[in-house]
Amino acid sequence: MEYYPLPDVLNCxxxxxxxxLENGAETYRAEEGAERICKSFGAENAQIMALPTGAIAxxxxxxxxxxxxxxxxxxxxxxxxxxDRANDACRKIESNEIKLAQAVEIFTxxxxxxxxxRWHGLIxxxxxxxxxxxxxxxxxxxxxxxxxxxxxxxxxxxxxxxxDSFPFLVSLIGSMLIALSANLTAGIxxxxxxxxxxxGALMPLLPGLAMTNSIRDTMRGDLVSGVARAAEVVLVSAxxxxxxxxxxxxxxxxxxxx
Amino acid sequence: MNWASLFVEFIYCTxxxxxxxxxxxxxxxxxxxxxxxxxxxxxxxxxLGGKLPAYLIATSVLAIxxxxxxxxxxxxxxxxxxxAVIPLVPGMGLYRTMLYLIDGHTQEGLAVGVETLLEIGMxxxxxxxxxxxxxxxxxxxxxxxx
Numbered sequence: 001m002e003y004y005p006l007p008d009v010l011n012c013x014x015x016x017x018x019x020x021l022e023n024g025a026e027t028y029r030a031e032e033g034a035e036r037i038c039k040s041f042g043a044e045n046a047q048i049m050a051l052p053t054g055a056i057a058x059x060x061x062x063x064x065x066x067x068x069x070x071x072x073x074x075x076x077x078x079x080x081x082x083x084d085r086a087n088d089a090c091r092k093i094e095s096n097e098i099k100l101a102q103a104v105e106i107f108t109x110x111x112x113x114x115x116x117x118r119w120h121g122l123i124x125x126x127x128x129x130x131x132x133x134x135x136x137x138x139x140x141x142x143x144x145x146x147x148x149x150x151x152x153x154x155x156x157x158x159x160x161x162x163x164d165s166f167p168f169l170v171s172l173i174g175s176m177l178i179a180l181s182a183n184l185t186a187g188i189x190x191x192x193x194x195x196x197x198x199x200g201a202l203m204p205l206l207p208g209l210a211m212t213n214s215i216r217d218t219m220r221g222d223l224v225s226g227v228a229r230a231a232e233v234v235l236v237s238a239x240x241x242x243x244x245x246x247x248x249x250x251x252x253x254x255x256x257x258x
Numbered sequence: 259m260n261w262a263s264l265f266v267e268f269i270y271c272t273x274x275x276x277x278x279x280x281x282x283x284x285x286x287x288x289x290x291x292x293x294x295x296x297x298x299x300x301x302x303x304x305x306l307g308g309k310l311p312a313y314l315i316a317t318s319v320l321a322i323x324x325x326x327x328x329x330x331x332x333x334x335x336x337x338x339x340x341x342a343v344i345p346l347v348p349g350m351g352l353y354r355t356m357l358y359l360i361d362g363h364t365q366e367g368l369a370v371g372v373e374t375l376l377e378i379g380m381x382x383x384x385x386x387x388x389x390x391x392x393x394x395x396x397x398x399x400x401x402x403x404x
Contacts, residue, residue, distance in 0.1 A: 209340045211382065214382075
């Protein structure tokens with residue numbers, strides 16, 4: 001086996017953890033991936049702890065002082081392709097197909113997903129909102145409104161993400177917008193089904209992935225990550241509900257006054 | 259059970275899940291698989307009546323499907339399971355809870371809210387147990403961690 005200095009191995013392992021955590025993988029995957037990288041590159045003892053907000057690792061080898069480093073993860077989103085490619089890289093490292101320098105290159109590239117096209121998110125949100133509203137009993141009009149809502153909310157989410165604002169702001173503004181347009185549509189066209197529009201357009205915003213990740217982490221014994229992610233889920237669902245609630249409350253108020 | 263409407267729902271749910279996979283930037287190769295799985299999960303849920311055990315069974319079916327296709331396509335199971343499961347997440351329940359609470363029907367709101375939470379819990383249990391069972395069956399974990 002080739003000899004690699006421990007700090008370089010540590011850097012590569014934490015980079016991999018960072019890629020996994022930033023793109024919405026489970027905590028155990030981030031820990032296990034880093035551990036496999038360390039073992040493959042010759043670190044005899046690797047202690048790694050990954051949290052949703054960062055990863056810390058200590059590596060040691062006989063006759064050498066141990067090294068420790070920490071890496072902070074600030075952005076968190078969902079990119080399954082990146083998880084898949086990072087997972088693939090980990091497997092190739094384990095089977096000695098790629099060297100350390102190449103691995104670092106791959107992970108660094110995955111960390112800067114400049115190539116990810118934005119239209120994917122827009123089309124995805126529009127289409128899923130529309131078809132979910134059909135699934136929840138909507139008609140053609142509901143389909144059109146939900147599609148428009150999904151598109152708009154995703155576009156706003158993209159802008160807000162670039163402005164580096166709080167994540168729950170997207171949920172709050174998004175759900176307010178959805179509830180508002182659904183109720184307006186139902187007010188103007190009596191055939192429209194406001195419930196179907198709201199439920200359909202909310203689907204892409206629901207923290208489904210985060211929720212399952214949270215429970216999975218807790219069940220595997222990553223208690224800190226599990227609770228941290230659960231907090232995120234509660235925050236996002238509460239702001240979604242609050243957004244709808246604000247609009248419904250306003251509507252009630254208007255009806256009483258008018 | 260109305261088979262025609264069930265089939266239409268299957269189509270809707272499959273298409274919607276495919277679009278969802280796009281939002282999560284799933285690799286193109288996995289999108290058709292998880293989309294069909296999503297539609298299938300919805301059908302299973304509807305056939306079983308949509309009560310608590312139905313959520314457990316439907317999600318288990320999806321999770322097993324995800325683990326199997328993960329082994330076949332050599333990709334992490336997350337890619338399949340987590341996308342396919344999202345149509346089952348009771349978003350309508352969360353919304354109805356809020357609707358009742360705003361209208362002042364606290365009793366109904368709490369009832370629907372608790373039911374929704376239990377359904378979410380069932381789904382998470384199913385995913386968690388399936389993934390753990392598969393990992394145990396395939397290989398013992400190396401190393402000293404945990």
